[in-house]
Amino acid sequence: MSSIEPELPAQDPASRPETALSRRTALATGIGAAAMLAAPHVRRAEAASLNLRMLMWQDYNIAETVAEFEREHGATISPAFFDGNSEAFNKMKAGGTGDFDLVMADGFWPRLYFREGLIQALDPAKLPNLANLVPDFAPGTYDLLLDQPGGQLIGVHNCWGSYGITMNTQHIPEEERDSLSVMFNENYAGHLATGARFEENIAMAGIMAATQLGTKDGPRPNGDSSFNPYHLTDEELEAAKQLLIKQKALLVTRYQDYDSLQRLMRPGLVWASPEFSEIYRRLTRARRAGEIDFDVVHTLQPKEGGLGWIDSWQVSSGVKDPAMVDLAHAWINHYISKQSMYRVGMKGVAPCYDVRDLLPPEEVSLLMLDRTAELRGLHMFDQPSSPEKWERVWSEVEAA
Secondary structure, three states: OOOOOOOOOOOOHHHOOOOOOOOOOOOOOOOOOHHHOOOOOOOOOOOOOOEEEEEEOHHHOOHHHHHHHHHHHOOEEEEEEOOOHHHHHHHHHHHHHHHOOEEEEEOOHHHHHHHOOOEOOOOHHHOHHHHHEOHHHOOOOOOOOEOOOOOOEOOEEEEEEEOEEEEEOOOOOHHHOOOHHHHHOHHHOOOEEEEOOHHHHHHHHHHHHHHHHOOOOOOOHHHOOOOOOOOOOHHHHHHHHHHHHHHHOOEEEEEOOHHHHHHHHOOOOOOEEEEOOHHHHHHHHHHHOOOOOOOEEEEOOOOOOOEEEEEEEEEEOOOOOHHHHHHHHHHHHHHOOHHHHHHHHHOOOEEOEOOHHHOOHHHHHHOOOOOHHHHHHOEEOOOOOOHHHHHHHHHHHHHO
16 A cells, blocks of 8 residues: 555534544443454454454444455454453453454553563564654654664554543633642532543542652652552552542542533533543534533643553564564554544544644644644553552442
């Protein structure tokens, strides 16, 4: 496939369906995974063409992109879907390297995959569309997807964002919008919501706890050289638990999906909630259309620190056949083309590739493609240093 993409027409964002791509359609952990395995992932011996099996977020299974690739390469795409990083990692550990040729992951998770021997290093020469990567994310500037700074390429950027806070400006004053403290403020009791994923709830509370304790610049566990909210000290973890117990009394709900959060924020019942910016975009479009009478803002990086993600494509270590290695690289290169990334952007997720020339100006702003430098200051999604401790803490919060 050529790396030169045709110029694409701008689309009217108002014409898009409300069921826009939401990167985290299902936010609850441990549920619905079996139901989401909508396509076979075992290679069919009778298939005449090569069958590329991938474990991915369902949101990125875009029919036009898949059809183009299958037509151009004479191959079959067989996707299987997952809800969260822990689920995908456990699938790969439990024999998934033999079941899947490609797997998606977030943040620092690819480094864990590589350390565990679940994925293989990639060949940049087979990925010419990497030339379109936004410079803020490029190796040398931001070495997230190298096995170590200056090391091997182990994953390829897809999309990016933060687990930032969307706020109703009628109720949250400007001087409070840059702080995580808004999510623990008793003045907003009965008007706050958070997501159901316990890892991000604990990590966000951990940032706040370490700030209050003054420990962010102190000695870090696991030999970390800098603060990581997924690697908390026991003192920080206990303080985070107490914050979450206090917060519990302030919440309307811990939402399971974006439609639920929208039903609370659109009529003004919930004033602030962390989310992946999907509701920020929906409500901003509703405001522009005159459907609601208030503005919203999305704080990417609170002053105490925030959570961010770059999701990415990885090639399974189980792929040995050179033809399949080439096909896996070809899929990644196809998916990160400007044409494919334009489609992803118009469905509501921010690409890691510069497609600003193809998007209407209002979409560039909504996708925060003019704010990419802010991502480098965020704490990337990671595996908790002690999953057992974190699960116990969350159980205690739920039981309080």
